[in-house]
Amino acid sequence: MSNAECRKTTVNHLTDEDLVLYRYGEAKTPAAIEAHLGACDTCRGRCQALERVLAAVDRFPVPERGETYERDVWARLRPQLATRPRFSVSDWAAFFRPGRLALAGGIAVLVVAAFLAGRLWPRPPQPIPQQAGTRQQVRERVLLVAVGDHLERSQMAILELMNAEPGQTVDISEEQRRARDLVSANRLYRQTAARAGEAAVASLLDDLERVLVEIENSPSMLSASDFDTIRRRIESQGIIFKVRVASSRVRERGQQTRARPPAPTSGL
Amino acid sequence: MDGSDQAAVARVRAGDEDAFRVLVERHTRRLFRLAYRMTGNEQDAEDVVQETFLRAYRQVGRFEARSSIGTWLYRIAANCAIDLMRQRPHRDVAPPAAQDDGEDDPPVSAAPDPERLAASAVLRHRVASALDRLSAMERTAFVLRHFEGQSIEEIGRALGARTSATKHTIFRAVQKMRRALEPLVQS
Numbered sequence: 210m211s212n213a214e215c216r217k218t219t220v221n222h223l224t225d226e227d228l229v230l231y232r233y234g235e236a237k238t239p240a241a242i243e244a245h246l247g248a249c250d251t252c253r254g255r256c257q258a259l260e261r262v263l264a265a266v267d268r269f270p271v272p273e274r275g276e277t278y279e280r281d282v283w284a285r286l287r288p289q290l291a292t293r294p295r296f297s298v299s300d301w302a303a304f305f306r307p308g309r310l311a312l313a314g315g316i317a318v319l320v321v322a323a324f325l326a327g328r329l330w331p332r333p334p335q336p337i338p339q340q341a342g343t344r345q346q347v348r349e350r351v352l353l354v355a356v357g358d359h360l361e362r363s364q365m366a367i368l369e370l371m372n373a374e375p376g377q378t379v380d381i382s383e384e385q386r387r388a389r390d391l392v393s394a395n396r397l398y399r400q401t402a403a404r405a406g407e408a409a410v411a412s413l414l415d416d417l418e419r420v421l422v423e424i425e426n427s428p429s430m431l432s433a434s435d436f437d438t439i440r441r442r443i444e445s446q447g448i449i450f451k452v453r454v455a456s457s458r459v460r461e462r463g464q465q466t467r468a469r470p471p472a473p474t475s476g477l
Numbered sequence: 478m479d480g481s482d483q484a485a486v487a488r489v490r491a492g493d494e495d496a497f498r499v500l501v502e503r504h505t506r507r508l509f510r511l512a513y514r515m516t517g518n519e520q521d522a523e524d525v526v527q528e529t530f531l532r533a534y535r536q537v538g539r540f541e542a543r544s545s546i547g548t549w550l551y552r553i554a555a556n557c558a559i560d561l562m563r564q565r566p567h568r569d570v571a572p573p574a575a576q577d578d579g580e581d582d583p584p585v586s587a588a589p590d591p592e593r594l595a596a597s598a599v600l601r602h603r604v605a606s607a608l609d610r611l612s613a614m615e616r617t618a619f620v621l622r623h624f625e626g627q628s629i630e631e632i633g634r635a636l637g638a639r640t641s642a643t644k645h646t647i648f649r650a651v652q653k654m655r656r657a658l659e660p661l662v663q664s
Contacts, residue, residue, distance in 0.1 A: 229651050233622060235629055245587040261662040262655050266623060269604045270595070271510050272519055278509075279502040286501060286530055361532070365539065372634040405558055434634075449637045460528075 223252045360456040379436040388424040420448050482546045508554050514620045515558040528555040552635040562613040607657035619650035
């Protein structure tokens, strides 16, 4: 009997979703499903067919790694850890504190503008004199790390809010603190991108800033329904996906920059 | 969180780079298995493992012990793999029927049940093709549920998706796997 024929009878047979959830131990009423499977040949046959398919999937082989695999991974990783320093949110928040921005604001904006103009998204490479090119590579790498870090931290902050445990009330003060730190940096990048004519980047950062500002300006203690409303709104904008894609592109640019001949490290 | 993982994280946060090695050695193989099942490609899986640890190192200061470090690394790896799968061009996979030409079957030898050996090879190839046909999200959700035993809720958290959406993603993936494999396994 096919599934379609099965459902035309007066017996309430199990849906495909019931069978999948049951198979993965996530059915809401496993005892009821088990009882039905015991009594219904049709559904038991469908369950067995599903089981055969998933058993076949289990045979998907994974290539073995050698005995020294862990050591090899560490050997490749270690040099990169030295060139990818750990930044905490507070480090970057301190860097972008308003007082500091006012002091070095003009220079920072020019450097970021030069970076964003044709650097963030693929553009034809420009010929650069050797020494100026070396300093420019260093600046570019630093800024790619900064923008990439910002996008990743923003993504993590939003994901942490989305994944917060729901309850009668939800305390988002920690998420708000992070959002506050990120808004300042985001504003700088957004304004500079707009001035540099990078409309796509500015638009993404604008969308991101709306979400961060919404988080920042919400009450710290949210009711369950308010929390749900915020989550739905964030979801509907698709911001996590957009930021993830942008972050990947920045990382790609960073890797391309790293692939060029190394710049002198003195003075950094 | 495992005591030694906890101690390693504390030392990394204090600036001990070598302490990160403890985490790398403990979790590398598991991450490779996840990354391979998600990407279907050894080189891509290696890249995902590297990138996962690099991101984890950068973000270890923000890790809060709400979950284990293994779960945290898993989430990072899943996201790295999704990013990579979305970036690479869609691989054209010939329809299963066209692949049943025996070229990928292991050479028949004097070993017992050569027909079964050949059938196993065909089945493995069909499974790989079916997984390749899933979208990045479907494959991620399916791999995390089926191979790694993560709950639908945990998978949703890792992907930044609601539980209901994750459930439907997994159903779609299972349906696609069934359509591709049922004719073969029934025979």
